[in-house]
Amino acid sequence: MMHRIRHRRLLTVLIAFAVVLAFSACAPKARPPIGQLDTPEHHTYTGIKLLNQGKYTDAQREFELALQLNAKFSSAHTGMGLVKAQQGDLKAGFEAMKSAKKYANTNEEKTALYAGLIRLHTMNAAREKKWLDDAKDAFDDAILVDPKADAPYFFMGKAYKQALEFAPAxxxxxxxxxxxxxxxxxxxxxxxxxxxxxxxMPGTITGKKIAVVERITRADAAALFMEELKIDGLYGKRTLKSFDTSFKDPAKAKEAAAKGPKTAADIADHPLKADIEGLLAIGVRGLEPYPDGSFRPNEIVDRASFAMMVEDILIKATGDNALATKFIGNTSPFPDLRADLAYFNAVMVVTSRGLMEVKDAGTGEFAPLNPVPGVDGLLVIRKMKEQLKF
Known part of the structure; x- marks a missing residue:
């Protein structure tokens, strides 16, 4: 009887040992390093740098090399999660973060994890309504671990900026x-x-969205003038009403009314269609339809074109038609702007009033062909409203 019990115990031990050996054989073996810098820490550090430069394929290679050396290296999993998310696979990104959390032991690994989660939740903004709350939770976890780690603050600032909450950002x-x-x-x-x-101080959601745009388009400019400047109300208060009392052919008048509001051929599905049509009805120099009937809403607005738009609005709002020729014949104070260019007078009008500034204070260049950032367009509109007391 005792012999049988011993035999069974020995068999159990042998089976358990065989199972352990089987799992050990299946588990991936760590790759031996081939140099002093072939370490998980170095590859992860390089991977993060490449990730922040937008070089996602190169970053992924570095994180993979780190994990080959140590499959439990938490920060490499964090980096891999960010790469996957940047490549469009958010599900894989969050899965990688689970591994990062599982293996995070040091405060540095934990803060890197939570900073990574803030970034992932920010990238998930279009899919998840509570993304900002999720980002805040990750931020709170991060500063509990290390209140002096700067990465969580930085990426939480980016999250608030994306949410258009500029004060906390x-x-x-x-x-x-x-x-x-x-x-x-x-x-x-x-x-x-x-x-x-x-x-x-953008006063509308549209204005806040345009504020973070690096280069405004013709559609953005139309929205800024309609929603932030409220150009229709400005013109209604500042311009004299005129009444056409001449005879109108009833048939032609009916035909004209049937045509509806002024529009353009390429804005039917544009989200800012209402603003564009509103501006076309009012008329602003530089934002007219092109000869082919298109508006080209996604065309980038340069500084010279924006100056001409602002000049036209000032002339109509103030009734001062002399502004249109005020600086013709003057010498250009800008090294990159000739006095015989079509937009020279407009640039002089807006800069002399402090509405727009030189691009480079050191050289005095206006940079007429540079794009207009959304925030710069908003600042011009704010100054216009202050000067026009509107």
Whole structure:
């Protein structure tokens, strides 16, 4: 009897040992390093740098090399999750973050994980209504671990900016600058435009969305003039009404009324169609339809064109037609702007009134062909409203 019991115990031990061996054989073996810098830490550090540069394929290779050396290296899983998300696979990104959380032991690994989660939730904004709350939760977890880690503050600032909540975004970027860490430079670059947006004080959701655009389009310009400047109300108060009492052929009048509002051939499905049609009905120089009947809503607006639009609005709002020729014949104060160019007078009008500024204070260049950032367009409109007392 005792012999049988011993035999069974021995068999159980042998089976358990065989199972362990089987699992060990199936588990991926760590790749031996082939140099001093062939470490999980170095590959992950390089991967994060490449990730922040937008080089996602190269970053993925570095994270894979890190995980080959140590499959439980948390920060490499975090980096892999961010790569997957940037490549459009958010589900795989969040799965990788689960592995990162499982293996996170140090405070540095944990803050990297939570900063990564803030980034993922921000990328998930279009799919998840509560994405900002999820990002805030990850941020709260991060600062509980290490309140002096700057990455969570930086990426929470980016999240608030995407949510169009500029005041808390500015506070986050300011905190990063105070900490003087790795993200101080990027935070400074983000903080300055946020401050400009706060000065511009966009009053509409459309205005806030355009504020973060790096280059406004013709459609954006139409929306700014209609929604932020409220050009229809401005013209209604500032221009004299005229009445055409001449005889009108009833048939032609009926035909004209049937045509409906002025429009363009290529704006039927554009989200800013109403603003564009409103502006076409009013008429602003530089935002007219093209000869082929198109509006070209996605065409980028340069600084010279924007100056001409602003000049036209000023002339109509003030009734001062002399503005149109006020600086013709003057010498150009700008090294990159000839006095015989069609937009020279407009540039002089807007700069002499302080509505637009030179692009480079050191050289005095106006940069007429440079694009107009959304926040700059908003600042011009704010200054116009102050000068026109509207």
């Amino acid at each position: 500015g506070q986050m970027f300011a905190k990063v600058l105070e900490l003087k860490g790795e993200y101080a430079g990027p935070a400074d670059a983000e903080w300055k435009p946020v401050q400009k947006i706060q000065r511009a």
